[in-house]
Amino acid sequence: MSIFYLHIRDGELLLADVEGQEFPDVEAAHAEAVRSAREMLAEKVKLGEIVDGQEIEIVDEAGDVVGLVPLKETFRVA
Template sequence: MTHYYFNIRRHDVLERDLEGAEFATLEEALEEASQAAREMLAEKVLANHVIDGSRFEITTEDGTVAGELAFKSVIRFT
């Protein structure tokens, strides 16, 4: 199991995930990030906030960026 951190990048600001979570694969971590992004976007839509260019930067314990997920990428149109 690898410990991944789901940091949020909003423009030039990085909000660090201090807890992280354990996953067997990066694909499992990306699926968790996708679900979290959907939930966060749903809250933004309900609050009538602008959907901006926020994204998850998924890192390992040593700070290496293992993957990225743009929040907009989880929205399906038609």
Template structure:
């Protein structure tokens, strides 16, 4: 299974995911990123409006950015 890293960018700070997560594909990585974002929205007080999760592939290259705002939108 491919390895994906979910890095958290909040303003000028980057919290790097050092371990990554094995997931079947990019769609599963997006679902996981939204889940993490939902959890953090309730726990972290200083998340900026521009906070995102950067999904990186196994080589470390960012392949997609998921805004925290996507996690809190009504679907």
């Protein structure tokens, strides 16, 4: 298991995940980031807030960004 941090970036603002979470691999961390992004997106839509540019940065224990999940890319319309 490795620790990954799911930071929230909104333009220049970074809300750092200081605790991190254990995941078996980066794919599992990415799946959690997508789930979290969808929850955040739903809340923003309910509140009538603009969703533009916010993303979750997946960061490994070394401090390297190993993935990005833009909030608006988690929304699908059939």
